[in-house]
Each structure stands twice: as structure tokens, then as C-alpha cells.
Amino acid sequence: MSAKDLNNVKKKYTRVPPDGGWGVLIVVAVAINISTSTAFTSSYELLLKELLKEIGSTSTNISLMRGLSAICTATAGFLTRPLLHIISFRMLALAAVILFNIGVICIMFVKSSFTFHICHSIIQGLGFGLIYNLSCTILVDYFLKKRLMAIGLVYSVVAAITMIAPLFVRWSLEKYGFRDTILLMSALTMHNFIAVALMQPVKWHMKRIEVSDKTNEKLLQDKKQKEDFCTVPIIKVTNTDGNLSNRNNEKFYKTGEENGGINFRKIKDLLIDKSLCEKFLKSCVCAGPALALFADTTYAFILPHALLIAGWLHEDVTLTQHLYGFGDLATRVLFTLLSNWVQKLGSQELYVLGVTLGLVSRLGTLWSKSFIAKMVYIPLVGASHCAVTILIPLLVADAVRPDRFTSALGMLMMVTGLVSVVLGPAISAVRELSDSYGPVFYLIASCLAIIVLFWSIELCYKRNKHKRLQRREYLRQKKLNK
Incomplete structure (x- = not known):
């Protein structure tokens, strides 16, 4: 072998995400996408108050609206990965934005509870589920080392707009009325089309880097070990340009035609990833965030009503909401600024700390009798809300391979929707039977x-198992050396 050939053998290359440059534009795009889709959800009760009175919606219809919206969002998130086998990433994002905007615009023409549920709960829920999964997927694809910083930056923008949105909606309602406010809101959500235009597939901007000789030995391992254990990231990007002409789909449809009909086994394999069901679905990474999201969302929704019933003034309730939002926003900014240090703690450990903070702060608000003490705990509740919400993409990205992130996140969204559908009515029943919010708050704390x-038990078990494996490998090498 010549020296030139030997030199070529030694030089091995891999392709990694840009981690900057075009990735900054992707952060901006995702921030626009998520913020315009979620900023007004906190103002829906204020925005739709007149409409709900007009169509005669009861408290049962409002509960149905929340439950139906949750299950539609979860279903859309779960179906994102199968849909990417049929159409490209950008086309699916465009379809999700169109679907969401149709749901927003059609609210102006709603005259009954039935059409309201279709427009708001079903159409908007399906659109938002797709938008959320695709936005998280492209963030994870573009950022490898700076994921927490990118995620923190995006959700800081979302939190800031969410705090401003109620003021804007109140001003618009007073000046223009309900119908014109909905029209103005739909114009703002159409900025999602700009975000979709900027969300280019990561493989268009992958950079080629040379890896060391030591790493080349790792790269020569079999395919499975390359994907799972290689120290240098081998990025398997989401199939952003999937279409009906690719090899897998040709095999999929060809098999169905040969059998004289639809191949339901292939459809089942496309919808359900067996490896994720065996490992990811049974882990705390899937079940934990689903239960935490339900508890956190329920607490944020019922807290103002509980304080008003307890005899608090409207000014004090408004103050608690501002403190809650301040704690949330401040934590997101800290995650962005201190991402390099915070990420060293580990995503799962950081999430458990956030949930623990939520548990302690919520119990503190229940047991404290001093108004000042309660005002101290409320920002901590907001900080825990930040950790419970924005760390989910990081958790899933660290738990599964990059090519399975979309499927895993969709599975987590589906579990979250099912938890909301099952436990939501149970929480409402406890509230009705006890005629008090106290038992509800304790149920949330118990979750x-x-x-x-x-x-914590799972993390301790995994850490001890890793130490045992290292000890076993050390003893084996020591025995072989003898």
C-alpha cells in the first residue's frame, strides 16, 4: 500500500450538525413557530369569554374542550413520524401551520358548541401537535452540544410573549371587540409561514469534520454499535425528505399490492416502534414527564380559581400570576445563559430536581399561613414549571437515538394525552365531591x-449497574493479563 493510500485510510470523516450559523436562524424560526401558536392559549379564557356566553357553553363543555384538545394534540404528535414517511418535513410543517390557522380563523364564524369544539379543540389541537413535534425535532437535529441553550432561548421568547399576550388581548377587546380581535390574532399566527420557510432540513447544512485515528477504530465497528455506543456522534437525521418514491415506501406499497390489499402489518410497524415500546415506554423518561405535565398544567389552571374562592382579592391573584410568570421566565433565561454548566448535571437529574422543587414549593404554599411566605413560594412554582416543560426535548434526545427522536416524542405526547383524559375527570370528581380545592392540591403533590x-430509584439502579459492569470488565481484563 502506497503512502498516499495509507494517508487516505487514516483520514476518516463524519458529518455533524452546524451548532451555530444556520442553526441560529432555526432557533428564530422555531421561536416564531411555537410562540405564535402558544402565546394566546393563556388568554383564551379571556378572549373566548364572550363567545362562550353567546353559544351557551357550560362548565362541562369547557372541560370537554380541554380534554378533546389534549387528546388531539397527543394524537397529532404521535402520528408525526409515520406522516414523515409519506411527505417531506417542510411539507408536513406547512400542512400543520395551515391546519392551525384554519382553526383560528374559523372561530370567528362559530355559532354553536359543536362547531366550536371542531375548530378549537380538534383542528387547532391537531395542528399544534404537529407543530410542537416538528419544532422539537429540528432543534434536536441542529444542535448537539448547545441543545439546552437553544431550547432555553426558544422558550424564553415563548414565555415573554405569553406574559405580554393577555395585556394585548385585553386592549384589543376594549378597542375592536371580539370578532376583530380574533381576526388580528389569526394575522399574528400567520407568521408561522415565515418560520416554516426558514426550517430547512439539517442535512442541507451538515458540516464535514475529520476524526482522529483512535476514533476510526470505533467507526469500523458493526452498524449497531456505531449507532449506540460510538464516542464520536454519528448523526442519523430525521427523514426530512421522505416521499412515496423512497425505498422503504416502495417496499411498503409493493408488499400491500402483492397481497391484494393493504398490508396492515407494515402499517402497524410504521405506527408503533417495538423497540421504543420495550425500552422507552416502560422507563421513567416517558411516564414521568407525562404525569408531571398533567400535574403542572392542572395546578396552573385551578390556582387562580382556588385563590378567589379562598377570599383573595383580584389584585393579589394577579400578583401571584405575575410572580409565577417571572419565576418561569427567569429560570428559562438562566438555562440559556448557564447551559454549558447546567447540562453537565445530566438531563434526567436536572428534571428530577425540577420536579422536586415543584413538590416542595407547592407544599409550601399549602402549609404556609403567611402571605409573604406564599409569595416567596409562587416564583419557585414557576421555576419548576419551566423545568418540567422545556427539558422534555432534551430528556428524549438523551434517551433515544437521533433517528428515533420524533417517534419517542410522539409516544410521550400520546401518553400525556391519555393521562390527561384518565386523570382529568378524576380530579374534577374529587373537586365536586369534596367541594374544596385542598384535596386536589394534595393529589397533584402526590403525583x-x-x-x-x-x-430516583431508577437513576440509582442505573448508576450502580454501570459501576458493576465497570468492575466486572476490570476483573476480566485483570484475569486475561495474568
């Missing part, structure tokens, strides 16, 4: 306590 307990 968080369960997560902290079982997830």
Missing part, C-alpha cells in the same frame, strides 16, 4: 412525589 420517588 409529583411518585415521580421523584420512582425516578
Whole structure:
């Protein structure tokens, strides 16, 4: 072998995400996408108050609206990966934006509860589920070392707009009325089309880097070990340009035609990833965030009503909401600024700390009798809300391979929707039977306590198992050396 050939053998290359440059534009695009889709959800009760009175919606219809919206969002998130086998990433994002905007615009023409549920709960829920999964997927694809910083930056923008949105909606309602406010809101959500235009597939901007000779030995391992254990990242990007002409889909449709019909086994394999069901679905990384999201969302929704019933003034309730939002926003900014240091703690450990903070702060607000003490705990509740919400993409990205991130996130979204559908009516029943919010708050705290307990046990078991494996490998090498 010549020296030139030997030199070529030694030089091995891999392709990695840009981690900057075009990735900054992707962060901006995702921030626009998510913020315009979620900023007004906190103002829906204020925005739709007149409409709900007009169509005669009851408290049962409002509960149905929340439950139906949750299950539609979860279903859309779960179906994102199968849909990417049929159409490209950008086309699916465009379809999701169109679907969401149709749901927003059609609210102006709603005259009954039935059409309201279709426009708001079903159409908007399906659109938002697709938008959320695709936005998280492209963030994970573009950022490898700076994921927490990118995610923190995006959700800081979302939190800031969410705090401004109620003021804007209140001003618009007073000046233009309900119908014109909906029209103005739909114009703002159409900025999602700009975000979709900027969300280019990561493989268009992958950079080629040379890896060391030591790493080349790792790269020569079999395919499975390359994907799972290689120290240098071998990025398997989401199939962003999937279409009906690719090899897998040709095999999929050809097999169905040969059998004289639809191949339901292939459809089942496309919808359900067996390896994820065996490992990811049974882990705390899937079940924990689903239960934590339900508990956190329920608490944020019922807290103002509970304080008003307890005799608090409207000014004090408004102050608690501002403190809650401040704690949330401040934590997101800290995650962005201190991402390099915070990420060293580990995504699962950081999430458990966030849930623990939520448990302690919520119990503190229940047990404290001093108004000042309660005002101290409320920002901590907001900080825990930040950790419970924005760390989910990081958790899933660290738990599965990059090519399975979309499927895993969709599975987590589906579990979250099912938890909301099952436990939501149970929480409402407890509230009606006890005629008090106290038992509800304790049930929410118990959900968080369960997560902290079982997830801590799982982390300890995995850490001890890793140490045992290292010890076993050390003894084996020592025996071979003898």
C-alpha cells in the first residue's frame, strides 16, 4: 500500500450538525413557530369569554374542550413520524401551520358548541401537535452540544410573549371587540409561514469534520454499535425528505399490492416502534414527564380559581400570576445563559430536581399561613414549571437515538394525552365531591412525589449497574493479563 493510500485510510470523516450559523436562524424560526401558536392559549379564557356566553357553553363543555384538545394534540404528535414517511418535513410543517390557522380563523364564524369544539379543540389541537413535534425535532437535529441553550432561548421568547399576550388581548377587546380581535390574532399566527420557510432540513447544512485515528477504530465497528455506543456522534437525521418514491415506501406499497390489499402489518410497524415500546415506554423518561405535565398544567389552571374562592382579592391573584410568570421566565433565561454548566448535571437529574422543587414549593404554599411566605413560594412554582416543560426535548434526545427522536416524542405526547383524559375527570370528581380545592392540591403533590420517588430509584439502579459492569470488565481484563 502506497503512502498516499495509507494517508487516505487514516483520514476518516463524519458529518455533524452546524451548532451555530444556520442553526441560529432555526432557533428564530422555531421561536416564531411555537410562540405564535402558544402565546394566546393563556388568554383564551379571556378572549373566548364572550363567545362562550353567546353559544351557551357550560362548565362541562369547557372541560370537554380541554380534554378533546389534549387528546388531539397527543394524537397529532404521535402520528408525526409515520406522516414523515409519506411527505417531506417542510411539507408536513406547512400542512400543520395551515391546519392551525384554519382553526383560528374559523372561530370567528362559530355559532354553536359543536362547531366550536371542531375548530378549537380538534383542528387547532391537531395542528399544534404537529407543530410542537416538528419544532422539537429540528432543534434536536441542529444542535448537539448547545441543545439546552437553544431550547432555553426558544422558550424564553415563548414565555415573554405569553406574559405580554393577555395585556394585548385585553386592549384589543376594549378597542375592536371580539370578532376583530380574533381576526388580528389569526394575522399574528400567520407568521408561522415565515418560520416554516426558514426550517430547512439539517442535512442541507451538515458540516464535514475529520476524526482522529483512535476514533476510526470505533467507526469500523458493526452498524449497531456505531449507532449506540460510538464516542464520536454519528448523526442519523430525521427523514426530512421522505416521499412515496423512497425505498422503504416502495417496499411498503409493493408488499400491500402483492397481497391484494393493504398490508396492515407494515402499517402497524410504521405506527408503533417495538423497540421504543420495550425500552422507552416502560422507563421513567416517558411516564414521568407525562404525569408531571398533567400535574403542572392542572395546578396552573385551578390556582387562580382556588385563590378567589379562598377570599383573595383580584389584585393579589394577579400578583401571584405575575410572580409565577417571572419565576418561569427567569429560570428559562438562566438555562440559556448557564447551559454549558447546567447540562453537565445530566438531563434526567436536572428534571428530577425540577420536579422536586415543584413538590416542595407547592407544599409550601399549602402549609404556609403567611402571605409573604406564599409569595416567596409562587416564583419557585414557576421555576419548576419551566423545568418540567422545556427539558422534555432534551430528556428524549438523551434517551433515544437521533433517528428515533420524533417517534419517542410522539409516544410521550400520546401518553400525556391519555393521562390527561384518565386523570382529568378524576380530579374534577374529587373537586365536586369534596367541594374544596385542598384535596386536589394534595393529589397533584402526590403525583409529583411518585415521580421523584420512582425516578430516583431508577437513576440509582442505573448508576450502580454501570459501576458493576465497570468492575466486572476490570476483573476480566485483570484475569486475561495474568
